Amino acid sequence: MSDKNPIIAITGSSGAGTSTTSNAFQHIFRTLGVDAAFIEGDCFHRYSRPEMDLAVRKAMEQGKHISYFGPEANDFGALEDFFASYGSNGSGRYRKYLHTFEEAVPYNQLPGTFTPWQELRPNTDLLFYEGLHGGAVTDQHNVAQHVDLLIGMVPIVNLEWIQKIIRDTHDRGHSREAVMSSIVRSMDDYINFITPQFSRTHINFQRVPTVDTSNPFSAKDIPSLDESFVVVRFRGIKHVDFPYYLQMIHGSFMSRVNTLVVPGGKMGLAMELILTPLIENLMKKRANTRGQLDWLGR
Numbered sequence: 516m517s518d519k520n521p522i523i524a525i526t527g528s529s530g531a532g533t534s535t536t537s538n539a540f541q542h543i544f545r546t547l548g549v550d551a552a553f554i555e556g557d558c559f560h561r562y563s564r565p566e567m568d569l570a571v572r573k574a575m576e577q578g579k580h581i582s583y584f585g586p587e588a589n590d591f592g593a594l595e596d597f598f599a600s601y602g603s604n605g606s607g608r609y610r611k612y613l614h615t616f617e618e619a620v621p622y623n624q625l626p627g628t629f630t631p632w633q634e635l636r637p638n639t640d641l642l643f644y645e646g647l648h649g650g651a652v653t654d655q656h657n658v659a660q661h662v663d664l665l666i667g668m669v670p671i672v673n674l675e676w677i678q679k680i681i682r683d684t685h686d687r688g689h690s691r692e693a694v695m696s697s698i699v700r701s702m703d704d705y706i707n708f709i710t711p712q713f714s715r716t717h718i719n720f721q722r723v724p725t726v727d728t729s730n731p732f733s734a735k736d737i738p739s740l741d742e743s744f745v746v747v748r749f750r751g752i753k754h755v756d757f758p759y760y761l762q763m764i765h766g767s768f769m770s771r772v773n774t775l776v777v778p779g780g781k782m783g784l785a786m787e788l789i790l791t792p793l794i795e796n797l798m799k800k801r802a803n804t805r806g807q808l809d810w811l812g813r
């Protein structure tokens with residue numbers, strides 16, 4: 516954690532919607548005039564796509580499974596060091612994992628490869644990470660300890676699989692069978708390294724569809740926001756203004772003392788209402804440590 520160089524992480528499984536919901540954060544940053552460095556967690560994968568295919572095959576020959584959810588395929592140490600470095604002096608090295616031809620062509624590279632490592636631009640106001648492991652903790656590494664605001668993006672699992680299958684087959688050039696086998700192969704790591712993070716988050720946004728998703732493997736499309744509710748669960752945040760949210764978000768209700776439920780179509784509004792004051796607080800603390808009276812007047 517760092518008052519001087521705060522880190523916001525949105526963490527979720529593959530297909531959970533972390534990239535999609537980053538747009539809401541971009542909007543808030545723009546409104547508040549915050550200059551954020553954006554980082555995609557996939558840059559801490561250890562392997563390019565062909566290397567990963569090989570590593571998966573080798574592991575299978577030894578009766579083991581490796582997946583993008585676990586430490587074999589991701590460098591948790593490098594991610595932890597990156598967060599520590601940003602927290603201490605606002606610097607760090609990152610790269611991009613290029614998933615699609617659309618992403619790869621501008622770099623004259625192939626999909627499934629990394630761009631070269633490069634330094635973050637200096638003097639950003641905060642670091643925004645979206646990816647698989649913003650709240651990861653293992654015996655060797657503790658990524659979560661460096662994060663000032665940790666958000667979980669967690670559709671219920673059937674919906675998560677539908678989102679992953681449809682996105683990976685339509686946009687990333689994978690076959691349905693390959694995606695299904697990667698879901699099966701990932702299950703141990705999912706339980707050990709992905710789900711525990713959601714007990715460390717400050718807020719989880721869990722999308723719950725109101726249409727039948729009982730066979731996610733036969734779904735033809737992704738249930739829309741209007742076909743869902745979003746369960747918003749708060750942990751360790753002081754003075755959550757539930758009456759204000761209930762008043763502002765039409766159709767919302769409380770299901771538990773720490774849990775707000777909003778109609779799916781209001782998810783963007785809910786994110787903005789809930790996250791804006793939290794981000795403002797991070798910026799105020801940052802300004803205080805730098806002796807600035809008014810961070811908006813930098």
Ligand SMILES: Nc1ncnc2c1ncn2[C@@H]1O[C@H](COP(=O)(O)OP(=O)(O)OP(=O)(O)O)[C@@H](O)[C@H]1O
Nearest residue numbers: 527528529530531532533534535678682737739740
């Ligand atoms: N709230 C939502 N409503 C409808 N569709 C959504 C929503 N969130 C995500 N999706 C869809 O689900 C798919 C996966 O979303 P996205 O690419 O954001 O996931 P991700 O968490 O970034 O995955 P990865 O880590 O694998 O890149 C995309 O096709 C996206 O359009």
Ligand SMILES: O=C(CO)[C@H](O)[C@H](O)COP(=O)(O)O
Nearest residue numbers: 529557564583614627647687
């Ligand atoms: O989204 C993922 C993890 O978050 C992907 O599974 C991982 O990045 C590998 O990507 P690809 O299958 O496109 O090579």
